[in-house]
Amino acid sequence: MTIAIWVVIGIVVILLFVFIGIYNGLVRLRNQVKNAWAQIDVQLKRRHDLIPNLVETVKGYMKHERGTMEAVTKARTLAQQAASAGVGERAKAEGELSSALTRLLAVAERYPDLKASQNFLALQEELTSTENKISFSRQFYNDSVLRYNNQTQMFPSNVVASMASFKPGEFFEVTVAAEREAPKVSFT
Amino acid sequence: MWEQIRSNQTRSAVLVVWMGVLLLLLGYFLGMYFFDSGAGGLICALILWVIMSLVAYFQGDSILLAMSGARKISHDDHPRLFNIVEEMKVASGLETMPSIYVVDDPALNAFATGRDPKKASVTITSGLLQKLNRDELQGVIGHEMAHIKNRDVLLMAMCSVLLGTIVILAWYASRVLLFGGMGRTRRSSSSGGGGSGQVIIIIVAIALMILAPIMAQLVYFAISRRREYLADASSALYTRYPEGLASALEKLAASTEELKSANKATAPMFIVNPFRKQGMAASDLTSTHPPISERIHILRSMAGASFSDYALAYRQVRNTSKVLIPAAAATAAGTAALRAAQPEAPEKLEEVQRAREASNLMWNLNDYKTITCACGTKLRLPPNFKLPEIRCPHCGRINSA
Numbered sequence: 001m002t003i004a005i006w007v008v009i010g011i012v013v014i015l016l017f018v019f020i021g022i023y024n025g026l027v028r029l030r031n032q033v034k035n036a037w038a039q040i041d042v043q044l045k046r047r048h049d050l051i052p053n054l055v056e057t058v059k060g061y062m063k064h065e066r067g068t069m070e071a072v073t074k075a076r077t078l079a080q081q082a083a084s085a086g087v088g089e090r091a092k093a094e095g096e097l098s099s100a101l102t103r104l105l106a107v108a109e110r111y112p113d114l115k116a117s118q119n120f121l122a123l124q125e126e127l128t129s130t131e132n133k134i135s136f137s138r139q140f141y142n143d144s145v146l147r148y149n150n151q152t153q154m155f156p157s158n159v160v161a162s163m164a165s166f167k168p169g170e171f172f173e174v175t176v177a178a179e180r181e182a183p184k185v186s187f188t
Numbered sequence: 189m190w191e192q193i194r195s196n197q198t199r200s201a202v203l204v205v206w207m208g209v210l211l212l213l214l215g216y217f218l219g220m221y222f223f224d225s226g227a228g229g230l231i232c233a234l235i236l237w238v239i240m241s242l243v244a245y246f247q248g249d250s251i252l253l254a255m256s257g258a259r260k261i262s263h264d265d266h267p268r269l270f271n272i273v274e275e276m277k278v279a280s281g282l283e284t285m286p287s288i289y290v291v292d293d294p295a296l297n298a299f300a301t302g303r304d305p306k307k308a309s310v311t312i313t314s315g316l317l318q319k320l321n322r323d324e325l326q327g328v329i330g331h332e333m334a335h336i337k338n339r340d341v342l343l344m345a346m347c348s349v350l351l352g353t354i355v356i357l358a359w360y361a362s363r364v365l366l367f368g369g370m371g372r373t374r375r376s377s378s379s380g381g382g383g384s385g386q387v388i389i390i391i392v393a394i395a396l397m398i399l400a401p402i403m404a405q406l407v408y409f410a411i412s413r414r415r416e417y418l419a420d421a422s423s424a425l426y427t428r429y430p431e432g433l434a435s436a437l438e439k440l441a442a443s444t445e446e447l448k449s450a451n452k453a454t455a456p457m458f459i460v461n462p463f464r465k466q467g468m469a470a471s472d473l474t475s476t477h478p479p480i481s482e483r484i485h486i487l488r489s490m491a492g493a494s495f496s497d498y499a500l501a502y503r504q505v506r507n508t509s510k511v512l513i514p515a516a517a518a519t520a521a522g523t524a525a526l527r528a529a530q531p532e533a534p535e536k537l538e539e540v541q542r543a544r545e546a547s548n549l550m551w552n553l554n555d556y557k558t559i560t561c562a563c564g565t566k567l568r569l570p571p572n573f574k575l576p577e578i579r580c581p582h583c584g585r586i587n588s589a
Contacts, residue, residue: 036281039278039281125267125271129267129268129272132271136279140278140281
C-alpha cells in the first residue's frame, strides 16, 4: 500500500519535472521569436529613417520623376501607420514600400550626375544594406517561428503547449511579388 | 541548429578530454622519470596548463590582435564592411555586434576571436577587402560569424593551449634528458640499480615524450577541420548563397601572398590555412583546414542552403557515409532556398573602386592627412608632417597643410 503511494508520488514528481522542462523550453523559443521580431522592427525603422534623406538627395537631380518620389513617400507613411498592426498587414505595407523604393532606384540609374554623387552612393550603400538586413532578420525570424511552431505541435510538447495556451507564431511572408526577386539593375 | 551545436560540443569535449589525458599521462611519467614521483609531475603539468589556459582565456584575443597588428574600424571608416558584418550578425541571430579589425596585408585571409559571442571580433586583411565583392565578403564574414556563434573560438583556443603545454613539456624534458641527464643520475643513486619497473617507466616516458605532441596535434587537426566544414555550412545557411563563399574561397586559393603575421599556433583561426603550399591538396591528417578545392566543390553542389543540403553535398563530394551533421538536427533546422546574386557593377570597375576604398581606409587608419588639390590630385601627408604648406607635384599649386 505504502509502496504504491510512493510509486505514484514518484511518477507525479517525474511528470512535473518533465512538464517544467518542456514549459521552459517553449518559453525560451517564444522569447527567441519575440527577439527576432524586435530585430525586424529595428531594421524596418532604420529604413523609414533613411527615406526622407534619400528623397531629399534625389530631388535636386530628378525633377521629372515627381510621381515615383511621391509613391515612395506615401508608401513610407502607410508602412509607418501599419507599424502597430499585425504581422501580416505589416508585411504587406513594407512590401509595397520595398517595391516603390526599387522603382525609384531603377529610375535613378538614368541620371548619371546623381549616380556619381558621393552622397547618393553612400545612401545607396546604406539602403542596400538595410534591405539585406531586413531580409536576413526576416529569415531568422521565420526560422525561429518554424522551430517554435514545430515544438508546439509535436508530441509531447504539444500537450504542455495547449495546457499553457502557447499560440502558434505567424510567419513574416512577403506578399508583393516584386520584392521576392532581388532588384535587377542594368548598366547599359 | 542548436541541437547540432550541442552534439558537436559533446563530441569536441570528448576530444579535448583525450588531449587532457594525454597531457596528464605525459606529466605523470615525466615526474616518475625525473623526480621519482608521478604526482609531482602531474601537479607541474596541471599548474602549467592552468596558467596558460587563464592567459589564453582572458588575454588571448588581445594578444592575437596585437600580434597581427590589427586596427579597429568603425562604421564611417568602411561602411560596406561594417554593414556586411552587421547583416551577418542579424542573419546569425547573434545578440551583440562584434568589433571589426583590419590588418594591412595584401594576403587574403580572415579570422574571428573572442571567448564568448558577447565579446567577439572579426578581423580581415585589407587584401581581402580589396579583392572580394559584396557577396563573397558576405560569405567569408558569415563563416567567421559561424565560428563565433558555434563557440569554436574558445574551443580552439583551449585546444591550442593544451597542445602548446604538451609540446613545451615534451620539449623541455627532451632537452634535460639530452644535455643534463640529472634525473637519471639522481635516481640511480637513490634507488640503486633499478628493476624492470624502472625500465618500463623510462621507455614509457620517452615514448610519450615523442608521441604525445604528435597525437595531440592530430586530435587538434581533427577538431579544427570539422569546425571548418560546419562553419561553411552555417555560412551558406546565413547568406542563403553558397556560391558567394565558394567564389571567395576560389580567390583565396588563387592568391600567392603569404600572411606575414600568422604563425603555426594561430593557423587554425584563419579562414584558410595561411601556410598552405600552392597546388597541393593537403587532405592528409596534418592539416588544420580541409583542402580548399573540396570545400568549394561541396558548396557548389548544394541544392539548397540548409544544413541537410550541405550534409548531402558533403557525403557526395567526399564519397563517405560519415555523418557531419546529425540527421535529426539537420531536419529540425528546416529547409532553405537559395537566393539570387546581388546586383553588382561590372567587375573591373568594382575592383578599382574597392582598391581605392581599401587604400583610403589604410591611409586614414595610419593617421595620414588627405588634402585634395584644386587639380584633383590627392595629397597624403604623414602624421609627422610639420610644414605649414605643400606644393602639389602635379600642377605646382601651393596647398596649406
